[in-house]
Amino acid sequence: MAENCECTDGSCGSATAKVGQPAPDFTMKTTADLENLTSTASLSDYKGKWLVLFFYPLDFTFVCPTEITAISTRYDDFTKLGAEVLGVSTDSVFSHRAWIKMSRDQGGIEGLRYPLASDITKEVAHAYGVLVEEEGIALRGLFIIDPQGILQYAVIHNLNVGRSVDETLRVLVAIQSGGLCGVDWHKGDTTLG
Numbered sequence: 001m002a003e004n005c006e007c008t009d010g011s012c013g014s015a016t017a018k019v020g021q022p023a024p025d026f027t028m029k030t031t032a033d034l035e036n037l038t039s040t041a042s043l044s045d046y047k048g049k050w051l052v053l054f055f056y057p058l059d060f061t062f063v064c065p066t067e068i069t070a071i072s073t074r075y076d077d078f079t080k081l082g083a084e085v086l087g088v089s090t091d092s093v094f095s096h097r098a099w100i101k102m103s104r105d106q107g108g109i110e111g112l113r114y115p116l117a118s119d120i121t122k123e124v125a126h127a128y129g130v131l132v133e134e135e136g137i138a139l140r141g142l143f144i145i146d147p148q149g150i151l152q153y154a155v156i157h158n159l160n161v162g163r164s165v166d167e168t169l170r171v172l173v174a175i176q177s178g179g180l181c182g183v184d185w186h187k188g189d190t191t192l193g
Contacts, residue, residue, distance in 0.1 A: 016129035017143060023053075023151040024127035028117040029093045030086070031100060037093045041086055041117055043149060050083035050176070051145040052168060055119075055130045055138035057159050059091045059099040060107065067140075067162045068109050068116075074165050075113040081172055082147075085114040090125060090137055093118040130156055144172055 017024050025043045032039035043051075054071075056064045068087055071078075078085050089096075096116040102108025117124075119138070125131035130141035142163055144153035152175050155163070174181040179191025 017127065017151050017154060019151050019154050021151060022149050023143065023145045024124070026119075026124045026127070028088065028119055028124060030115040030117045031093055031096045031112075032115040034097055034100060037097060039115070041115065043145070046084055046145065046147075047149065048147045050081065050147060050172065051143075052078060052083050052085045052172065053088065053128075053143045053145060054085075054163070055088045055125055055128065055141040057137045057140070058089060059095045063160065063162045064089075065104075065107065065109050067165075068112065069104065070162075070165045071168075072109070072111065072113045074169065077169055078172075081169070081176065083144075083172060087114065087116045088119050088124060088138065089116070090119050090122050092120055128154075142168060144168075144175060146175070 023043060027040055027042040029037065030039045030041045031037065032041070056067060058064065071085055075085065096118060099108055100110065100112050100116070103110050119125050122131055122136060125138040128141055128143060130139040132139060139156050139158060140161070140163060141154070141156040143151055146152050153171055170186060173187045174185055177191060180193040182192055185191070
C-alpha cells in the first residue's frame with residue numbers, strides 16, 4: 001500500500017497530483033451557466049491558459065466564503081496574468097447555485113466572478129490528494145496548472161485556516177517569470193539566475 005494512503009488498494013499514491021507532472025484530468029459540472037447548470041469544465045478547456053484550481057470543504061460554511069469572495073474581488077489580477085480560476089467542493093451544483101444567489105450579508109457569495117465546480121463523485125478531490133475520505137469533503141488544496149497542463153504548484157492544508165490571495169498571485173507571477181525567485185520575491189525584484 002502507498003505510504004499515507006487512505007484507500008485500501010494502495011492505488012491513490014499513483015493517482016495523487018504531483019508537481020512537475022501532468023495534472024490529473026477532470027470533468028465536472030459547474031455554475032458557469034448559473035440558471036441552467038448545464039456547463040462542465042475539463043482540464044482540456046484550460047489548455048493554453050494558466051489555471052488556479054482550488055478545493056474548499058463545503059458551501060454555506062464560515063471560512064470558505066472569505067476565501068471565495070476574496071479571490072473573486074481579485075479576479076482581474078488573475079485574468080491579467082492569463083489565469084482562470086475554478087473553485088471545487090464535493091457539494092452539488094444546485095448547492096453552489098443557492099449559495100451564489102444568497103447575498104453576502106446573509107453568508108452567501110453573491111456576485112461571484114468565476115465558476116464553482118461540483119466534485120460530487122469525489123474523484124477529483126481524490127486524484128488531487130485532498131479528499132478526507134471519512135467525511136467526504138476536501139481539504140483546502142490550491143493548485144497552479146500551466147498552459148501545457150503541468151502542475152507547477154500545490155499547497156494543501158487543514159480546514160480551519162484560509163489561504164492568502166496575495167501569496168497565490170505572488171507565486172503565480174514567480175512561476176511565470178521563469179527565473180530563480182528567492183524568498184518573498186515579488187515582481188520587479190531581481191531573480192537569482
